[in-house]
Amino acid sequence: MNRKTSENVEYTLRSLSSLMGERRRKQQDPDSAIASGEQSLIAATESFCSLQGSGGPGPGSSTYLGNSGDLERAARRQFQQNETPSFVYILSVFSALGGFLFGYDTGVVSGAMLLLKRQLSLDTLWQELLVSGTVGAAAVSALAGGALNGVFGRRAAILLASALFTAGSVVLSVAQNKETLLSGRVVVGLGIGIASMTVPVYIAEVSPPNLRGRLVTVNTLFITGGQFFASVVDGVFSYLPKDGWRYMLGLSAIPAIIQFLGFLFLPESPRWLIQKGQTQKARRILSQIRGNQTIDEEYDSIRNNIEEEEKEVGSAGPVISRMLTYPPTRRALIVGCGLQMFQQLSGINTIMYYSATILQMSGVEDDRLAIWLASVTAFTNFIFTLVGVWLVEKVGRRKLTLGSLAGTSVALIILALGFLLSAQVSPQISLKPTAPSDQNSSCTKYSSCDGCMLDPGCGFCYKMNKSDVVDSSCVPVNKASANEAAWGRCTNETKFKAEELFWAYNFCPTPYAWTALLGLILYLVFFAPGMGPMPWTVNSEIYPLWARSTGNACSSGINWIFNVLVSLTFLHTAEYLTYYGAFFLYAGFAGLGLIFIYGCLPETKGRKLEEIESLFENKLCTCGTLDSDEGRYIEYIRVKGSNYHLSDNDASDVE
Numbered sequence: 001m002n003r004k005t006s007e008n009v010e011y012t013l014r015s016l017s018s019l020m021g022e023r024r025r026k027q028q029d030p031d032s033a034i035a036s037g038e039q040s041l042i043a044a045t046e047s048f049c050s051l052q053g054s055g056g057p058g059p060g061s062s063t064y065l066g067n068s069g070d071l072e073r074a075a076r077r078q079f080q081q082n083e084t085p086s087f088v089y090i091l092s093v094f095s096a097l098g099g100f101l102f103g104y105d106t107g108v109v110s111g112a113m114l115l116l117k118r119q120l121s122l123d124t125l126w127q128e129l130l131v132s133g134t135v136g137a138a139a140v141s142a143l144a145g146g147a148l149n150g151v152f153g154r155r156a157a158i159l160l161a162s163a164l165f166t167a168g169s170v171v172l173s174v175a176q177n178k179e180t181l182l183s184g185r186v187v188v189g190l191g192i193g194i195a196s197m198t199v200p201v202y203i204a205e206v207s208p209p210n211l212r213g214r215l216v217t218v219n220t221l222f223i224t225g226g227q228f229f230a231s232v233v234d235g236v237f238s239y240l241p242k243d244g245w246r247y248m249l250g251l252s253a254i255p256a257i258i259q260f261l262g263f264l265f266l267p268e269s270p271r272w273l274i275q276k277g278q279t280q281k282a283r284r285i286l287s288q289i290r291g292n293q294t295i296d297e298e299y300d301s302i303r304n305n306i307e308e309e310e311k312e313v314g315s316a317g318p319v320i321s322r323m324l325t326y327p328p329t330r331r332a333l334i335v336g337c338g339l340q341m342f343q344q345l346s347g348i349n350t351i352m353y354y355s356a357t358i359l360q361m362s363g364v365e366d367d368r369l370a371i372w373l374a375s376v377t378a379f380t381n382f383i384f385t386l387v388g389v390w391l392v393e394k395v396g397r398r399k400l401t402l403g404s405l406a407g408t409s410v411a412l413i414i415l416a417l418g419f420l421l422s423a424q425v426s427p428q429i430s431l432k433p434t435a436p437s438d439q440n441s442s443c444t445k446y447s448s449c450d451g452c453m454l455d456p457g458c459g460f461c462y463k464m465n466k467s468d469v470v471d472s473s474c475v476p477v478n479k480a481s482a483n484e485a486a487w488g489r490c491t492n493e494t495k496f497k498a499e500e501l502f503w504a505y506n507f508c509p510t511p512y513a514w515t516a517l518l519g520l521i522l523y524l525v526f527f528a529p530g531m532g533p534m535p536w537t538v539n540s541e542i543y544p545l546w547a548r549s550t551g552n553a554c555s556s557g558i559n560w561i562f563n564v565l566v567s568l569t570f571l572h573t574a575e576y577l578t579y580y581g582a583f584f585l586y587a588g589f590a591g592l593g594l595i596f597i598y599g600c601l602p603e604t605k606g607r608k609l610e611e612i613e614s615l616f617e618n619k620l621c622t623c624g625t626l627d628s629d630e631g632r633y634i635e636y637i638r639v640k641g642s643n644y645h646l647s648d649n650d651a652s653d654v655e
C-alpha cells in the first residue's frame with residue numbers, strides 16, 4: 001500500500017530514533033544482541049523529550065546524564081525482554097488442536113472403513129460417500145467460514161469447530177446404520193473446514209513476526225501428527241473386528257473437548273478486536289499475549305493500517321468484490337489459491353491413500369502389516385513436517401516451497417518410472433479358469449497382471465517358482481473382503497496360503513517395486529517440510545486484515561475442492577492412464593506449480609502482517625526478481641511520543 005506523505009513526519013521520527021538508538025547501542029553495549037525495537041524505544045523517548053522541550057529531564061540536564069544508563073537498563077528490563085512469553089505457545093497449541101482433529105478425522109477413515117464395510121455391508125458408493133462426504137462438507141464450511149470469522153471472530157469460529165468435532169465424533173461412535181454414520185461424517189467435515197481456515201489465521205494474528213511462520217507451521221505439524229496418530233489407532237483397533245471402528249471414529253471427541261474447554265478461557269485475536277473497534281479490550285489482550293514486551297508500536301501499526309485500508313479500499317460492498325477489484329488483494333488471492341490448488345494437484349492425498357498398496361508391491365503381502373507400514377508413511381510425513389517447522393524461519397517461505405516442490409516433482413517422476421517399469425515386466429496370465437455359471441467372468445479377459453490390477457473388480461491369483469510368477473489367473477475379487485477371490489483357487493485365505501498360492505489385489509508382484517518405494521519415501525521427505533505446510537502458512541499472512549477471513553476461506557475452500565477432485569478421480573485416472581500415467585500427470589502439475597511459485601510467491605519471512613500487503617503492489621509474477629529485497633526491511637510505523645502510555649486517550653500522544 002502506498003504510504004502517504006503525511007507519514008513522512010512519523011517516518012523521520014522513526015529514522016531519527018533508530019539512528020540515535022543505534023549510536024547509543026554501539027557506544028554502550030557493543031556485544032549484546034538487542035533487537036532494533038529496543039533501541040528505538042530508548043531513542044524515541046529521548047527524541048520525544050528533547051523535541052517537546054517539556055522541561056523534564058532532557059539530554060542536557062544533569063539528572064538525565066546521571067541516570068540515563070540506569071533508566072535505560074531498567075526500561076530495557078521492564079519493557080523490552082525479547083523472550084517470547086509462553087502464553088503465545090499456549091494459544092498456538094490449543095488452536096493447533098484444530099489441525100490435529102483435521103488430520104485425525106481425515107486419516108482415520110481408511111482403517112475404519114475396512115471394518116465398517118464388512119459390518120454394515122457397505123457397497124462402493126457408500127464407502128465413497130463416507131470418505132468424500134467429510135471432505136465435501138469441509139469445502140463448504142471452509143468457504144462459509146470466512147463470513148463466520150469476520151462477523152463473530154476467530155475465537156467463536158474455533159469454539160464452533162470444536163463443538164462440531166465433538167458432536168460428530170459422538171454421533172459416529174454410537175451410529176447404528178450407514179445414514180447416521182454419514183450425518184456424523186458430514187458434521188465432522190463441517191468442523192474440519194472451519195478449523196482449517198480459522199486456526200492458521202488466529203495463530204498468525206497472535207504471533208510475533210519473528211515466530212509467526214514457525215507457529216503457523218506447527219498447525220500443519222499437528223495435522224500430520226493427527227494423521228499419524230489415526231494410523232496407529234487404526235492399527236490397534238483393527239484387532240477388534242466388531243466394534244473397533246466405534247473407537248477409531250469416536251476417540252477424536254477427547255481433543256475436541258479439550259480444545260472447546262480451553263477456548264472458553266482463551267482470548268479473541270487482538271487484530272480482529274481492533275478492526276471491530278474494541279480497542280481497549282484489544283490493547284489489554286495484546287499486552288497479555290506479549291507479556292513484558294511493549295505493545296504500543298505493534299498496536300499503533302495495526303490500528304493505522306486498518307484506518308489506511310479503510311481509506312484506500314473503502315468498506316462498502318462484499319469483501320470478495322473489494323478484494324477482486326483492489327490489485328494487491330487480487331494478486332494475493334491468486335497466489336494463495338494457486339498454492340492450495342498445487343498442493344492438492346501434487347497428489348499428496350493419493351500418495352497417503354495409496355501408500356499401503358505401494359508397500360504391498362514391494363513385497364509386503366500381509367494386510368495388517370501393510371496397515372502398520374502405512375503408519376510408517378504417516379510418520380515420515382509428520383517427522384518431515386517438523387523439519388519444515390525448523391526451516392521456515394531460517395530459509396524463508398519462498399525457498400522452502402520452491403525446494404520442496406522441485407524435490408516432490410522429481411520424486412513423482414521416480415514413482416511413475418517405478419510403475420512404468422513394473423508395468424513393462426508385468427507377469428503374464430497363464431490360466432483362464434471358467435467361471436461358475438452364476439458368477440461374473442469379466443476378469444478373465446486380461447492377458448497380463450497390469451490390466452487385471454487396474455480393474456477394481458479383479459485380483460491376481462498366482463504361484464511363485466523361485467523368483468518367477470507361474471500358474472497365474474485374473475479372477476473377480478470377493479466384494480466382502482479384498483483379501484480373497486470371489487471364486488476359483490484363491491477364495492479361502494487360509495486354504496490358498498497353505499497351498500502356496502498368492503493373491504494380489506490392487507498391485508502386481510514386480511522386481512521394480514523398490515523404485516516406487518524410493519519414489520514414495522522421497523516424495524514425503526520433500527513434500528512434508530514445504531508444500532505440506534507452506535500453503536497454509538503463506539495464506540495466513542498475505543491478506544490485509546479486512547480481507548484475511550475471506551481470503552483464507554477462498555483458499556481453504558480451493559484446497560478442499562481439489563482434495564475431493566484428486567481423490568475421487570484417482571482410480572479413474574489410473575484406469576485410463578494407468579498408474580504411471582497418473583503419477584506422470586501429478587509430476588506435470590507439480591512442474592506447473594513450480595513455475596507459478598517461482599514467478600509469483602514473494603518472501604514474507606520476518607515482515608509484520610501489516611507490511612505484507614506492499615509485497616503485492618507490483619504486477620504478479622515479478623516476485624522472483626523482488627527476492628533480492630529480502631534483506632531490505634522498512635518499517636512503516638507511527639511513532640508516538642511515549643511508548644509507555646497506557647491508554648488510547650493519553651494526552652501525551654504525539655502523532
Ligand SMILES: O[C@H]1[C@H](O)[C@@H](O)[C@H](O)[C@@H](O)[C@H]1O
Pocket residue numbers: 220223224227343348349352381531532533536559563
Ligand atoms: O497440509 C496438509 C498435509 O500435507 C496433509 O498431509 C494433507 O493430507 C492435507 O491435504 C494437506 O492440506
